[in-house]
Amino acid sequence: MDKNELAAKFAAYFDEHMQEILADLDEVISINSIADENAEVKPFGEGSAKALAWGESKLAALGMATKNFGNYAVRGDFIDGEEPVLGILAHLDTVPVSSNWKYDPFRLTVDDGVLYGRGTIDDKGPATAVIWAVKAIREMGLPMKNFRVIFGGNEENGCTDMEYYEKCEKFPPNVFTPDGSFPVLNCEKGMVHLTFSAPFEDSEIESISAGMAINAIPDRMEISFKNGENKLVTGRSAHGSRPENGDNAITKFLNGYNGGNALLGGLKKLFPHGGYDGTACGLGFEDKVSGRMTCALTILKTENGRLCGGIDIRFPIDRTYAEISGIITKALKDAGFAIDTCEGMEPHYVDENSDFVQTLLRVYERVKGEKGYCIAEGGITYVHNTEGAVAFGAEFPDEDNHMHGDDEHITMETFRYNLNMYANAIAEICIKD
Numbered sequence: 339m340d341k342n343e344l345a346a347k348f349a350a351y352f353d354e355h356m357q358e359i360l361a362d363l364d365e366v367i368s369i370n371s372i373a374d375e376n377a378e379v380k381p382f383g384e385g386s387a388k389a390l391a392w393g394e395s396k397l398a399a400l401g402m403a404t405k406n407f408g409n410y411a412v413r414g415d416f417i418d419g420e421e422p423v424l425g426i427l428a429h430l431d432t433v434p435v436s437s438n439w440k441y442d443p444f445r446l447t448v449d450d451g452v453l454y455g456r457g458t459i460d461d462k463g464p465a466t467a468v469i470w471a472v473k474a475i476r477e478m479g480l481p482m483k484n485f486r487v488i489f490g491g492n493e494e495n496g497c498t499d500m501e502y503y504e505k506c507e508k509f510p511p512n513v514f515t516p517d518g519s520f521p522v523l524n525c526e527k528g529m530v531h532l533t534f535s536a537p538f539e540d541s542e543i544e545s546i547s548a549g550m551a552i553n554a555i556p557d558r559m560e561i562s563f564k565n566g567e568n569k570l571v572t573g574r575s576a577h578g579s580r581p582e583n584g585d586n587a588i589t590k591f592l593n594g595y596n597g598g599n600a601l602l603g604g605l606k607k608l609f610p611h612g613g614y615d616g617t618a619c620g621l622g623f624e625d626k627v628s629g630r631m632t633c634a635l636t637i638l639k640t641e642n643g644r645l646c647g648g649i650d651i652r653f654p655i656d657r658t659y660a661e662i663s664g665i666i667t668k669a670l671k672d673a674g675f676a677i678d679t680c681e682g683m684e685p686h687y688v689d690e691n692s693d694f695v696q697t698l699l700r701v702y703e704r705v706k707g708e709k710g711y712c713i714a715e716g717g718i719t720y721v722h723n724t725e726g727a728v729a730f731g732a733e734f735p736d737e738d739n740h741m742h743g744d745d746e747h748i749t750m751e752t753f754r755y756n757l758n759m760y761a762n763a764i765a766e767i768c769i770k771d
Contacts, residue, residue, distance in 0.1 A: 341766070345704055348761040351474045352754065359757070360453070363466045364446035366392050366430065367455040373431040373492045381410055382431065382499070386491035389430035389462075393489040396469045400476050402487070410502040411490040416472065416768075420484035424767045425510035426760070427500075427720050427727075428465040428517065429493035432457045434550050436575070438557065438744045454747045459739040461720070463748050464516030464732035464756055465489060471761035481770040486510055493517070493720050494553075496681075500720070509727070512694045512767060515720040516756065518729025521702040524690050525714035526722050526729075527579075527628050530651040530663050530682040533637070534675040538645035540599050548588045549637030552648040553577065554742040555584035556636060559591050575743030578650035579716035581614045581634040583738050588638045589613075601645050604673030609635040616651065619669040621662065625654040628685065628714040633666070647675075652716030655685035686722045698730050701763045705755065730763060732756050 339347075352359065369392060370385045377383035387409045394412040398404045402414030415422060435443040435456055443456040457463065468487055475482060490499035518526075531552050541564070548559035548571075557575035562568050571591045576584030593611035595602055608619050615622045616633025624630035637648030653662045659682045667677050688695060690712040699710035713735060721727035733739050733752060740746045748756075 341704060344765060345758065345762055347478065348474055348758055351478070352470065352757045355470070359466065359470050360446060360448065362396070362469065363453070363458070363463060364455075366462045366466060367446050367457055368444050370444055371431050371457075371491070372434050373495050375492070375495065381408065382492045382495075386431050390489060390491050393430055393465065393469075397472070397487055400469070400472050402472070407503050407506050409491060410499040411488060413486055413488040413507070415484055415486050416482055417484035422484045422486040422510040423512060424485040424764065425488060425513040426468050426485070426764070427488045427490070427513055427515045428461045428468060429490045429499070429720055430457075430462060430465060431491050431494050432460070432462070433494050433554060433742045436550065436557065436744055440745050443746075448750075451750045452747050453750060453753060454745055456746055458746055458748045459733055460741045460746070461493070461517050461732070463753060467732070467753065467756035468516065468760050470757055471764055474761050475764060480765060483768045483770055485764055485768045490720070494551075497720065497723065500723070509724055511726075513721055513724055513727035514698065514730040514763070515727065516730060516732040516760065517720040518717060518731070519713060519715060520706070520731045520734050520755070520759070521710040522690075522695055522698050522712050523715055523719065523729035524688040524695055524712045525628050525655060526686040526719060527631065527652040527654060527714070527716045528657065528659055528662065528683055528685040529718050530649070530653065530659060530666065530680065532649045532651070532663070532666060532670075532680045533647065533678040534649075534670050535644040535646040535678055536601055536675045537643060538601065538640055540597070542597060543599070545640045546645070547639045548591075549639065549648060551742065552636050553579070553650050554636060555581050555634060556587045557584070557744065559587040559638070561591065575740070577717060577742045578634055578636055579632060579652045579718070581632055584743070586611065586634065588635050601674055605635065605638070605647070608669055608673060616666070620665045621651070621653075623654055623657055625656040627687070628654040630654075631657075632716050646678075651682075653685070655687055659684055683718060683722055688726055688728050692726070694726065695728060697766055698728065698763060701759060701766050705758045705762055731759055
């Protein structure tokens with residue numbers, strides 16, 4: 339079948355079944371799958387396990403050979419017993435939600451052509467699109483080589499799910515994840531996540547609370563004073579790797595702080611409001627491939643007599659974790675803080691001229707009708723530690739889908755592109771000659 343003819347058949351199939359597709363998306367969004375490694379249900383809590391069970395049941399209903407890896411991950415093979423030539427990797431866990439959503443975060447709400455709900459863009463919407471791409475291929479009876487769909491349950495807390503999975507089963511030779519951006523995200527900056535603290539005593543401030551996750555820009559900060567007054571500083575949430583899309587409530591507070599607390603004064607100098615590249619901390623690096631780095635103060639709270647904070651850094655591919663962590667650690671120690679934890683990842687890069695990347699770019703051009711190209715981002719996708727793997731969607735570079743923020747969403751138009759991109763990509767790589 340001609341590739342353009344097949345693409346048209348896929349598009350018609352998804353339009354015909356859209357209500358069923360959205361019903362499936364609503365099902366998985368209704369599962370509160372915020373992973374919790376401290377929960378009684380191991381390894382990541384009841385919600386994560388329920389989401390994985392949902393994913394496995396959907397894959398099994400498509401005739402895929404499924405396997406559950408101790409509730410770390412599940413997978414389905416299109417043809418049982420045959421080595422897969424392609425892997426598609428998506429996660430079904432999500433980040434926490436705040437109380438500031440306009441829409442119910444755990445139900446799919448369709449409003450004026452936009453799909454709202456936690457996970458609609460990261461990664462439940464894309465995962466649902468992958469499931470329906472498989473369903474379309476199966477129902478069309480296309481002659482396929484084996485490919486594998488893998489769902490994980492702990493991407494947002496460090497990808498320990500995939501560490502476990504890789505001990506049990508190797509990845510296919512070609513892997514993409516719908517956990518980034520179109521056209522093809524082949525370059526991911528390195529990451530440093532650092533927490534710090536120091537004894538806190540203040541004559542005026544009783545307590546501080548801001549930030550829910552180290553990889554999310556906080557949209558509110560609550561300050562309680564010893565005289566009984568309270569102050570709320572509001573901003574706008576965003577993904578930690580894209581601080582310029584948000585309005586950081588912590589640095590907004592620090593910007594207006596004129597008190598005498600040395601710790602808060604030190605943080606005010608290191609993290610000026612509206613500064614996103616860490617220049618004041620001695621950072622501020624950039625390169626031609628991955629662009630300028632980001633550095634965000636994402637958590638600040640008082641706890642057990644200490645002022646505790648968290649920082650999210652994404653650094654260019656010409657730098658190393660050791661260099662970046664060394665600089666930020668020194669800056670914080672000089673400001674009077676102890677480093678509690680410091681972890682991260684080196685950058686990830688795949689040659690844009692590889693056959694796999696070029697194949698995905700051809701698919702993008704056929705479906706989108708415009709020239710494909712490779713991009714670099716600060717976000718750590720699900721394949722950051724997988725050699726030769728790239729992100730293929732699920733959003734476009736000019737979109738702000740409130741990933742990790744309030745009222746996370748995906749437009750119906752972009753969701754349709756997800757469905758068609760993944761069906762065409764699987765067919766392009768796996769259809770038999």
